[in-house]
Amino acid sequence: MSNPRRCVALLSGGLDSMLVIRIMQEQGVEVEALNFKTIFTCCQDQSSQAARDLGVRMTVVGQEDDYLDLVRKPTFGYGKGANPCVDCRIYMFDRAKVFMDQVGADFIVSGEVVGQRPMSQKRKDLNVISYHSDLEDLLLRPLSAKLLPKTLPEREGWVDREKLYAFEGRSRKGLIKLAKQFGFEDIPTPSTGCALTEPRFSQKVFDLIEMPTLAQRWDFELLKHGRHFRYNPETKVILGRDLEENYRLVALHEAPDATSTAILCPENYYGPHAMLVGPPHADALEFAAALTLRYTRDVPATPRVRIDTAEGSSVVVAKAREDADQIQTVATM
Numbered sequence: 584m585s586n587p588r589r590c591v592a593l594l595s596g597g598l599d600s601m602l603v604i605r606i607m608q609e610q611g612v613e614v615e616a617l618n619f620k621t622i623f624t625c626c627q628d629q630s631s632q633a634a635r636d637l638g639v640r641m642t643v644v645g646q647e648d649d650y651l652d653l654v655r656k657p658t659f660g661y662g663k664g665a666n667p668c669v670d671c672r673i674y675m676f677d678r679a680k681v682f683m684d685q686v687g688a689d690f691i692v693s694g695e696v697v698g699q700r701p702m703s704q705k706r707k708d709l710n711v712i713s714y715h716s717d718l719e720d721l722l723l724r725p726l727s728a729k730l731l732p733k734t735l736p737e738r739e740g741w742v743d744r745e746k747l748y749a750f751e752g753r754s755r756k757g758l759i760k761l762a763k764q765f766g767f768e769d770i771p772t773p774s775t776g777c778a779l780t781e782p783r784f785s786q787k788v789f790d791l792i793e794m795p796t797l798a799q800r801w802d803f804e805l806l807k808h809g810r811h812f813r814y815n816p817e818t819k820v821i822l823g824r825d826l827e828e829n830y831r832l833v834a835l836h837e838a839p840d841a842t843s844t845a846i847l848c849p850e851n852y853y854g855p856h857a858m859l860v861g862p863p864h865a866d867a868l869e870f871a872a873a874l875t876l877r878y879t880r881d882v883p884a885t886p887r888v889r890i891d892t893a894e895g896s897s898v899v900v901a902k903a904r905e906d907a908d909q910i911q912t913v914a915t916m
């Protein structure tokens with residue numbers, strides 16, 4: 584075997600990706616870890632810690648705005664939520680291929696297990712992902728390699744196929760056993776770490792992308808904050824759920840790429856801040872002001888709200904409205 588070869592390993596910080604790195608290290612392959620971050624993913628600390636534990640260098644790559652195109656309209660559809668996993672994996676591997684060339688690595692490894700996840704890890708999906716990311720022969724899945732056609736690293740003897748695995752299905756027993764053999768002290772619990780797989784967050788994503796205006800990055804960022812109320816197809820009101828979120832909404836409203844048109848702050852009562860996204864018509868502003876009353880315990884006789892728009896600031900008296908009292912959130916998470 585003509586080692587050392589170098590590979591790029593996608594590292595999420597989950598057990599599967601950690602095992603894959605250790606398997607490569609056991610075979611004498613040098614590993615460059617790559618963590619893919621989107622505005623919907625979390626767990627950066629977990630992947631950094633995993634890289635430290637495994638003794639590999641990790642590079643974080645972020646999504647570009649074109650990632651949102653595949654969230655809006657994925658070629659291969661969604662999973663149970665708004666997760667376009669097959670498209671997302673293709674996108675990740677596209678980036679990984681560029682990185683592989685930059686660092687002079689020979690191939691890519693990832694922790695996919697045949698049949699482990701309903702979307703993106705069915706055998707057919709794995710083929711689709713390899714094919715469309717233009718990596719086919721250079722993408723090795725060590726945990727299920729023995730169930731899959733031989734890749735170039737195996738044919739060339741860069742890795743020993745006999746020392747790879749044939750894991751299949753959702754059970755984690757075999758993976759945990761292997762982790763113990765490798766002496767892993769902390770075994771991460773399974774989690775996608777991706778808000779797009781969460782049902783309530785997905786409702787907000789679908790609400791956004793089904794609207795006539797093309798949602799931009801800022802609009803997707805906003806989904807992570809506050810209670811969202813759909814007033815009409817063009818207009819949404821977002822309420823802060825606590826003091827921190829109130830400040831966050833104000834900061835988001837002031838961001839250069841903000842598409843919000845007004846921010847409403849109670850002046851003489853403790854209530855949520857409200858952000859308006861959509862045309863700041865008088866009726867929509869009244870509705871937003873009424874919503875702040877709905878989440879206020881002690882409403883004064885004359886509840887005043889300051890409204891900041893591009894036209895300037897004004898103070899109005901908020902009035903309760905039946906539609907504001909009855910409307911349901913799109914989702915609160």
Ligand code: SF4
Nearest residue numbers: 666667668671775777
């Ligand atoms: S769970 Fe999220 S980050 Fe992971 S593949 Fe699916 S869409 Fe991409």
